[in-house]
Amino acid sequence: MERLLPFLDSVPEALKGLLPEMLLLGGILLVLLIGMGKQIRPKLLAAVSVLVLLGYLALLLPVSIDTTQAMGLGLGVADGLGWFLRILVGAAALLTVLISLSSTEQEGSYAQQAEYYALVLAMCLAGALVAVSTHLLLLFVAIEFLSIGGYLLTQFHFTAKSAEASMKYILFGAAVSAISLFGISLLYGFTGTLDLNSYDFIRGLLSSASLPVLLAAFLVIGGMLFKMAAVPYHFWMPDVLSHTPVPIAALLATLPKLAVLGILVRLVKRLDDVSLIFVDAAVDWQAILAVIALLTLLVGNLAALYQTQLKRLLAYSSIAHVGFLLAAIACFSSLGIQSLLFYGLMYVIATYAAFLMSRSADTHQLILIKDLTAVGRTHPWQGVLWTITVMALxxxxxxxxxxxxxxxxxxxxxxxxNYYHPWLWALLLVSIGATVLSLFYYLRIPYYLYFKGPAIHLSGNKMSKIDIWIGTFLCFLLLLGFLMPNGLLELIYRVKFAF
Amino acid sequence: MYQSLLTLLFLIPLLAALIIALLPQSLRPYYKIITTSSLGFSLACAIALLWGFDSNAIGYQFYEKVQWFGLSLGSLGKVQVNYELGVDGISAMLVFLSALILLIGAVSSWEIDKQEKGFYALYLLLSASIFGCFIALDFFLFYVFFEFMLLPMYFLIGLWGGPKREYASIKFFLYTLAGSLLILLVMIALSLSVIDPVATGQEMGLSATEAFEQIKNTQGQLQKYQIVAENQVHTFSLLWMNDATNFVPRSALSMVGGLQFWGQHARLWAFLALLIGFAIKLPSVPFHTWLPDAHVEAPTSISVVLAGVLLKIGAYGIIRFAYGIFPEGALYYSEWIAGLGVLSILYGALNALAMKDLKKMVAYSSVSHMGYVLLGLATLTIEGVSGAVYQMISHGFISPLLFLLVGVLYLRTHNRSIEDYRGLASRMPVFTFFVIVAFFASSGLPGLAGFIGEILIYLGAFKSAGGNAMVPYWMALLATLGLVLGAAYYLWTLQRMFFGAFWTRKPEWEPLLGKLSLREYLMFVPLLMGILLLGIFPSLILDIISTSVGHFVESTLQVGEENLRQLAKFIR
Structure with missing residues (x-):
């Protein structure tokens, strides 16, 4: 009891840093409570969710990004990297709620349900926790939390196909979770602690044989690569995205990927530090990451060439973008981290813009690229927004x-x-080649928008006013960010991160 | 007055594009007027530019500089991107050429009758980025304009083009993007290697004026590893890239201890990457296959701009970036560059000889003429380089006229096959007169524009073969075959299409082949005058470019030799 009391005393202090997340938790409960009422009040649910998410972002804004300090009883760290990713995760969830407001008939009635909003908030909460975790226990719990939210959200078309996609996702995900849990347990066995920051962790790694450490680290990192949909863990992504409503697809394409970026950076950096000291069997983590990034770029871009469904195309394009994110991590430099964050931000905006604009072709649940035929001519503004989005992609x-x-x-x-690393050189060349390759499939969008004709859906599309406004706003950000990147660059430069 | 002339130059079309995009459809008849008048205003700016240009001064004039954005690299210093504009004789001349051709292209595009709004807005965006390319002194800024050109071109060819327009537009996009990514690679490596000594001086605590005096001092310290990375301000500015002492020692592209790949110094690779990137745009054989497709499918006005201006950006890029930044590459690879030039001259001409489509024939003649530019540049003699620049300008007058003339025929009959017409001279004498002048000018008849450029290039090639040995004799000799072939395909076409008894494949075309319209005269006469003027008074151009060309040749040779000698220590 004597030992417990001071511990309990420290809890409120420790939770202070997690205040924004506490708000999310409250929001989830509130949304569920509203949902228990007899009447379905989708507008109210959405409004509450938007307010909660705005509150979450507002609470995050004053947090200092120049310092790093442990929080949540040493399970996580409040640093600039975590802060930035929490903001991105919150923005993604907010955008999802906003674009669910005007979901089309074809997408189904998911946006009527309290569970949907609760799950989106929960995804945000889980993502934020993953982003700040430096403790493998919190990491595992948060990633599972994230996964379960994802499994459930995949179902929201309520069709046999979406059930199938969800099942694929669950089976694959469960297997990967088990494997990564095994990896975590191995690491615990080697070091006696799960805290990445602790001295014991490093010492433990140093005093164990390198091959088992490599194996364990591979297993743990595999779990994160699965969330990011990096090769070879990318198979779930196209199926899941093509069978979910647009807002959920956009959420699943961005939020989990961004959330694990932070811990991936921290973990790989730690492992690399350690492997530098191993003289006998040093593991070249830079080469490993570079190869994964290279493969992800190739697979994502090559597979995207053969897609006829728009959301599947965007899924493969998002895999290709993960390749760029991994390439930024593989640089192992502060410029690499800066470019990672910048790319992550661009990726969120462009992905949401693309998924949102895919509604301009929304005629059935599986959106085909050819449904875009002549939309650019019948709806010029939507064509312009699409063009800006494709340019950004x-x-x-x-x-x-x-x-x-x-x-x-x-x-x-x-x-x-700095490193004269041949694999980085290969990665640079492949990423250049991948950019040329990506032109083939991205250009198919303006091709159908403008060049093909005549329009197949003369009635036109049903993009709502609010969707157009959000799309315009996102595209405006894409252009503004190019013309005036100064503030953003300074912000990103100030982002410090723990070790 | 002249302070922000260059900004004005590209801002006007940009604003006009915005205005057209915002105007309602009901004001459709005004689109062409807005487009033409805004480009007319740009032409006025370009004329003012030439008027105020001091042709005896070395260096860039009408200089403008504003900081755009900076990227801190922490312990590695920072990278600064500037909005930096300026012109020398070569680019001033090219700006004038672009303004004129873009205006004529705008007049020519009055015949567009579908989706005018999109067409004119995109055309103006294209114009703005073309101007931007010629006046940007910051590599990043140049690259932005260079890349931004692709999208308007893609739509202009793909939406308003001929039957195979989709294929042609995507081919154009892919080729150019592949080339520009090579350029991007080099650009980024350069920015990480080059520092801005003035800004670095300021970072080290010297005041602005002091720092300016101490450029040499700063550069000296840099070469002695005395400037810590934290203080280095990296730059994209061309002004500093030309000087090897601004390269951080042991950085990727520095003379001292730069990277090596497959036994060759990174600077030589970078030169090759830039050369290929811009040679795709030029285009030179074997990267040329996008050009005939793009020309054949593009609407007339876009063909005019493509041939008249866009191709010159490739040549300009080689002069300014490839040669300017890596002069040792120009020396090291001179024979290869000349070889590519000769290959383009001959292969382009032989292809032109074999073409059945008149527009394709003209397109291949462009490939052939751009080969002359490469050959002239490779010689690194005053004559050769002056000739190359002259050829760029004269081709900028002749090829638009050729495409417009083809457009005359196509507009009337929707057919361009050479073998479908005979004896056109008897029905369309004025048209035939313009064609004959354009053909002769293009094949290099003395007294017309094409002659001066070509003769200067041959002079340069032979002088170089006997002097600085950049181009071997056999190449110079082989290249003269180009003159014969050029005369051959033009004369043969003249004979087949215009002389003899009048005949057309379809009798219903006969009444269509009538007089030229006023608008057509408006486009042809200025170009014709230009061709005559340039042919008779070459000094009009040579005076403006001579100082810049002289400086360019001298510094390329001098710095190139010096650099090559240093690099030889590092090359096996």
Whole structure:
């Protein structure tokens, strides 16, 4: 009891840093309570969710990003990296709620249900926890939390196909979770602690044989690569995205990926530090990451070439973008981290814009690219928004996508200059080639929008006013970010992260 | 008055594009007027530019610089991107050419009758980015304009083009993007290697004026490893990239201890990457296959701009970036560059000889003429480089006229096959007169524009073969075959299409082949005057470019040799 009391005393202090997340928790309960009423009040549910998420972001804003301090009883860390990812995760959830407001008939009635909003908030909460965790226990719990939310959300078309996609996701996910839990237990066996920050952890790693450590680390990192949909853990992504409503697809394409970026950076950095000290059998983590990034780029881009469904195409394109994110991590430099964050931000905006704009073709649940035929001519503004989005996805100026790509390439060049690493060189060349390759499938969108004709759906599409406004806002951000990146770059530069 | 002339130059079309995009459909008749008048205003700016240009001064004039954004790299210093504009003689001339051709292209596009709004807005965006390319002094800014050109072109060819337009537009996009990514690679490596000595001086605590005096001092310290990375301000500015002492030692592209790949120094690879990137745009054989497709499918006005201006950006890029930044590459690979040039001249001409489509024939003649530019540049003699620039300008007058003339025929009959017409001279004498002048000018008849450029290039090639040995004799000799072939395909076409008894494949075309319209005269006459003027008074252009060309040749040779000698220590 004597030992417990001071511990209990420290709990409120420890939870203070997690105040935004507490708000989310309250929001989840509130949404569920509202849902228990007899009447279905989708507008109220959405409003509450939006308010909660805005509150979450508002509470995060004053948090200092220049310092790093442990929080949540040493399970996590409040640093700039975590802060940035929490913001991105919150923004993604907010956008999802906003674009669910005007879900079309074809997408189904998911947005009527309290569970849906609760799950979106829960995904945000889980993502935020993953982003700040430095303790493998919290990491595992939060990732599972994230996964379960994802499994459930995949179901929200309530069709046999979406059940199938969800089942694939669950089976694959469960297996990967088990494997990564096994990896965590191995690490615990080697070090006697799960706290990545603790001295014991490093000492334990140093005093154990390198091969088992490598194996264990592989297993743990596999779990994160699964969430990011990096090769070879990418199979779930296209199926899941093509069978879920647009807002959920966008959420699943962005939120989990961003959430695990932080811990991936921390873990790989720690392992690399350790492996530098291993003289006998040093593990080249940079090469491993570079190869994974390279494969992800190739697989994502090559597979995207053969898609006829728009959401499947976007799924493979998002796999390709993960390749760029991993490439930024593989640089192992501060410029690499900066470009990672910049790219992550661009990725969220462009992905949401793309998924949102896919509604301009929304005629059935599986959106085909050819459904876009002549939309650019019948609805010029939607065509313009699509074009800006595609420019950002390809990485053409004047869009944020260009700046993001230039930053990643710069980080790669700088690392090549510092490390003379042949795999980084290969990665740079492949990422250049992948950009050319991506042109083939991205250009298919403007091709159908403008070049093909005549329009197949003369009645036009049913993109609502609010969707157009959100799309316009996102595209405006994509252009503005290119023209005035100064503030963003300064912010990202100030982002410090623990070890 | 002249302070922000360059900004004005590209801002006007940009604003006009915005205005057209915002105007309602009911004001459709005004689109073409807005487009034409805004480009007319740009032409006025370009004329003011030439008027105020001091042709005796070395260096960039009408200089503008504003900081755009900076990227902190922490312990590695920072990278600064500037909005930096300026022109020398070569680019001033090219700006004038672009303004004129874009205006004529705008007049020519009055015949567009579907989706005018999109067409004119995209055309103006294209114009703005073309101007931007020629006036940007910051590599990043240049690249932005260079890349941004792709999307308007893609839509302009793909939406308003001929039957195979989709294929042609995507081919154009892919080729150019592949090339520009090579350029991007080099650009990024450069920005990580080059510092801005003035800004670095300021970072080290010197005041702005002091720092300016101490550029040499700063550079010296840099080369002695005395500037810590934290203080280095990296730059994309061309002004500093030209000087090897601004390269951080042991960085990827520095002379001292730069990277090596497959036994070759990274600077030489970077030169090759830039050369290929811009040679795709030029285009030179074997990267040329996008051009005939793009030309054949593009609407007339876009063909005019493509041939008249866009191709010159490739040549300009080689001069300014490939040669300017890596002069040793220009020396090291001179024979290869000349070889590519000769290959383009001959292969382009032979292809033109074999074409049945008049527009394709003209397109291949462009490939052939751009080969001359490469050959002229490779010689690194005053004559050769002046000739190359002259060829760029004269081709910028002749090829638009050729495409417009083809457009005359196509507009009337929707057919361009050479073998479907005979004896056109008897029905369309004025048209035939313009064709004959354009053909002769293009094949290099003395007294017309094409002659001066070509003769200067041959002079340069032979002088180089006997002097600085950049181009071997046999290449110079082989290249003269290009003159014969050029005369052959033009004369043969003239004979087949225009002389003899009048005949057309379909009798219903006969009444269509009538007089030229006023608008057509408006486009042809200025170009014709230009061709005559340039042919008779070459000094009009040579005066403006001579100082810049002289400086360019001298510094390329001098710095290139010096660099090559240093690199030889590092090359096995």
């Amino acid at each position: 390809i990485g053409l100026p004047p869009s944020l996508g260009f700046t993001a790509k230039v930053l990643v390439f710069s980080a790669l060049w700088e690392s090549i200059q």
